[in-house]
Structure formats: C-alpha cells, structure tokens
Amino acid sequence: AFGDFLSKKMKKSIEKNMQKSTLTAENIQDTLKEIRLALLESDVNVDVVKELIAKIKEKAEGGYIQEGVKANQQMVKIVHDELIEILGKENSPLELSKKPSVIMMVGLQGSGKTTTANKLAHLVRKKNSKNPLLVGLDIYRPGAIEQLVELGQKNNISVFEKGKQDPIITAKQALEFAEQNGHDVIILDTAGRLQIDEKLMNELNELRKNTSPSETLLVVDGMIGQEIINVTNEFNRLLKLTGVIVTKLDGDARGGATLSITYMTKLPIKFIGEGEGVSSLSPFYPKRMSDRILGMGDIETLYEKAVENIDERSMQKTMKRMFMGQYDMEDLRNQLAQVAKMGNIGGLLKMMPGAGKISEDQVNDAQRKLVIFSIIMDSMTLKERRDPRLLKAITRKNRIIRGSGRSEKEFNELINNFDKGKKQVMEMTKMMKSGRMPQFGG
Ligand code: GDP
Secondary structure, X not given: OOOHHXXXXXXXXXXXXXXXXXXXXXXXXXXXXXXXXXXXXXXXXXXXXXXXXXXXXXXXXXXXXXXXXXXXXXXXXXXHHHHHHHOOOOOOOOOOOOOOEEEEEEEOOOOOHHHHHHHHHHHHHHHOOOOEEEEEOOOOOOOHHHHHHHHHHHHOOEEEEOOOOOHHHHHHHHHHHHHHOOOOEEEEEOOOOOOOOHHHHHHHHHHXXXXXXXXXXXXXXXXXXXXXXXXXHHHHHXXXXXXXXXXXXXXXXXXXXXXXXXXXXXXXXXXXXXXXXXXXXXXXXXXXXXHHHXXXXXXXXXXXXXHHOOXXXXXXXXXXXXXXXXXXXXXXXXXXXXXXXXXXXXXXXXOOOOXXXXXXXXXXXXXXXXXXXXXXXXXXXXXHHHOHHHHHOHHHHHHHHHHHOOOHHHHHHHHHHHHHHHHHHHHHHHHHHOOOOOOOOX
C-alpha cells in the first residue's frame, strides 16, 4: 500500500543505526544518510528531502537528547514530527458551511475525477450527514456523464445532467434544482482534458465565477509521480485551488510525490483514493500518514511512556550521595538527564533566582553543553563514570572522544565542569552538615 516502501526503509535504517542508548554525531549522520536515500528512492521531491533532512539533523543534534529514551525512539519521534510538518500538520477538512456548498472537481482526463466525485458524495452523506447532488458537466469525454449517472444510481445519489448543454447553464440550473430539492452539497464533475490547455482553463474559470464554489479540488493520479507537482501548480495558478485529492494510491507503494505536494505547492491534500470502490476515499491526516510511514501504532504515547520510565528516584539517590560526599560522573549524568526530562532548559533557567541576568547566549550554551556532555558520558563505561580519575589515562580519553564523535576540547570542558561542580557540591554538603545552609540567589 501507499507509503509501504518508504516505511520499510525508514524503519530499517533507524533500527540498524540506533542501537546505542543515545543519539551521537556518528549514528545521527549514518541514519540521516539512509533516510535521505529512502526518501529519494520513494520519489520524494529533492527540495522536500533537503528540507526534511536539515530539520531532522538540527533537532537530533540540537538538544533533543532525552536520557532513558533509546536513540531509536528519539529518532523516530524526531522524524515523525518533521514528517507531519512537511505533510501540512493538520487534516484540512472540507469547507461545507455555506448553504448550499458547491464543490468543484477539476483534473486531467483519467485522473479519477468522475469516480472520485461519486466517492466524495458518498462520503459527505455518510460522514457529514449531507444530502449531496452530483452534477455532470464533462461534455467532452465520451460517456463521462453516463458514467456519473450510473455510479449515482448504484450508490443512490442524485445526479443532475443536461447532456451536452453549455456547462455554465447546466450548473446554474443545478443550483436551482438543489435549492428546490433540499441538496446542501453540490459536487460539480467538470470536463477534463488530456493535458492542460488555455481553453479548458478559461471554461473552468467561467464556471467557477458563476458557481462560487467553497472548494475547488484538483483530482490527480498518484501514479504520475513528480509530474503531480507541475499539474497542481498549473491548475492552481489559473483556478485558485483549495485542495488536492490524490487517487490510485493503492497502486503506488512509493507515493513520495504525494508526500511532496503540500510542501511544494502550499496546498493541502484533502483526501486520498486507494481503490475503485465507493468507500475507498479517506480524509488525509498528516499525523496518521506519518504514523504509517514509521510503522508505529501511536508513537506519541510510546514516547511518553518511555520518558515516564526514567527512574524517578535517581534524583533523590543523587542528592543522598552528594550528602555523603560521593558525587561522581554517574550522578552528573543522572542530573543532566533529569534536566533534559523537564524539557526546555531555557525555561528552567529562567525560573531560577537571578534569572534576569541570563542571556539567550548563556541559555543556548547551557543547552549545548547538556547535550554534548550527555553524549560524551554515554561513551564512558559505568566504571569510568563512577571513578573519573580513570579518565586521566590517555587511551581511555581517546577512546571516549572517538566513540562520542566529540572533540578533545569538549571532553576537557566536561572534565573541568565536573571538577568545578564536584568542588561546589563538597563545599555545600560541608556547610549543610555544619548547619550553615547555603544561600541561593539574591
Ligand atoms: P476521469 O476521466 O478523471 O473522470 O477518470 P475516471 O473517474 O473515469 O477514472 C479513471 C479510472 O481510474 C477508472 O477506471 C477508475 O475506476 C480508476 N480509479 C479512480 N480512482 C482510483 C483509485 O483510487 N484506485 C484505483 N485503483 N483506481 C481508481
């Protein structure tokens, strides 16, 4: 089915590269390389791929680190969120508030326009409790009007048609007929052509001006691949579309062109067709599509669960250890994880006393350190974190730098920060033990 190809590739690359517990520069890079390839192979537009990869990279590297949540879960979450953005964020529902609401269906011949008009009538009757009227205006394609009538009869939907009469006159009569017969949604099945031409566009434009549609929907054949973007842009330029319906996606497992439409044309995909049957038209939900591509049931919940599972008691344990003078890098790591878990470090810092003096730069720096330090500490063994003196050995140091993909400078920064922090912790606990509570803020 639609998206299967991409889904398989995505899952494989994330699973393969994200075995480690956290995101590192290295596994991010490897995964992105493969995701990029998977997107291109699925026929996603190059510009969309670029944008998507840049966004994912930025998030993965820029402090999305969440201790206790596996790297693959983090990556899935990031890719999932960015896909939703690219796909248009929210479902774009039909505008049906006008009484009656006119929906004008346009598209090239063979795109599935007539079939889809019928499916849409069926859908608004079922889901929106509307009383639709189909109007046959395709006077060019032989048999198009008969086809519409036949489909209407089969599915018990009223069809208005006046044969080869001028479509504008027929449309006006249909509006009157709808009013007299209580039809609140009027679906116009307009003429298609084999390719876009000025004459056809002018006719459609006249029809549009005469019927003031609430929706002008372009029906495109999903099988034509990247050509979808050109067709959509052309129709939109001349007809001011309100959305796109992509058909025949049951035959296109790759579907990358469809995934590119909204980003490339700024138009929402309102429905997708995945079969010839009357009920095989579904509203398009960016989130559900993204779920589908990443093969997740409900990844939102999955992620929340994982975050919840971070050991709640680790903070208390750390406090206790600090009091006993036992502060080591494992404790620092737990603390940073807690901070990360609380989310936005900027927001956190601002809530602290004396926050007025904290600049944007300082917040960014803290955020960056949090991420980088976590990555470096993840490349240490537990033994090394428990006994940071071991880190003085040059072979250990080099191994950690290599493994984390960070620089020596950053490694040293971590050690210095840890040493400074440990000194403060020791002084603090000494004061606490002697009954003199340290003063914060002010
Ligand atoms: P029109 O010229 O744009 O009105 O195209 P039609 O509505 O006649 O559709 C052309 C062909 O595509 C017909 O055989 C339809 O049954 C078929 N078709 C339309 N939508 C879909 C779809 O979502 N999946 C499949 N498999 N076939 C479709």
